[in-house]
Amino acid sequence: MTNSLHSQKTPSLPKKLLRGLLRQCAWCGGKGGFFTTWYTKTDNCQTCGLSRERGYEGFELGAATMGVFMTFGSIISWMIISVVVGIALVPLLLIAGALAVFVPTLGYPLTYTVWFAIDITFRSPTAEDFAQAQAWLDNRALA
Template identity: 50%
Template structure:
């Protein structure tokens, strides 16, 4: 299987697909439930890399924090000169709880795309022959 381009892998990651083969529901069997290998190409999720989740959590944190900051700026600008602090805090509080839940699977597949771009699969990754 030829190596996909970085934009293609990122696009696949944004759609919760395997970044390498584009298989649907490749790693996530539910919103939070993951399997160890892609159901389509068989590439391993973590590929022997301890701390893989740290990159995914960093992507999630950047997306969530930047979205909340943008929402706060828009909320303040729309309510000037009398800023409605209580409404703003309620909206941002709900966003701070809901947004990470919505971003969770996408952040993992996006990070997998970045990881595959930096470290293409090798024979040491226990990948099936079609992926090597």
């Protein structure tokens, strides 16, 4: 069984990042990427079979860093907008607090899919990665 996803052209960085923000696999655009539910992740993309870590143990640290960027970025953006528009202090702080709670909890899967987009930009998938992805897909098809 061959998979045309493995011989595709590398997507552009904006396309990979957009896919990550939409909770898709940055490589193939597969819906959900490595997630089977909003919070349940697997090691491989459910569509193309690429491993998210690909032998790199620091992947989780990158995803956690993306979570910090997304949370702090949303709070700082909100505070800048609030100051420019002239929003009162209490609503400003209440919404900043809500962002601090909801961005990391609801955005959890995006930290992985966006980080995967950056990771495959700097560490392009190799022939070995695609071979492992194909083996994973074949194994899943048999199960």
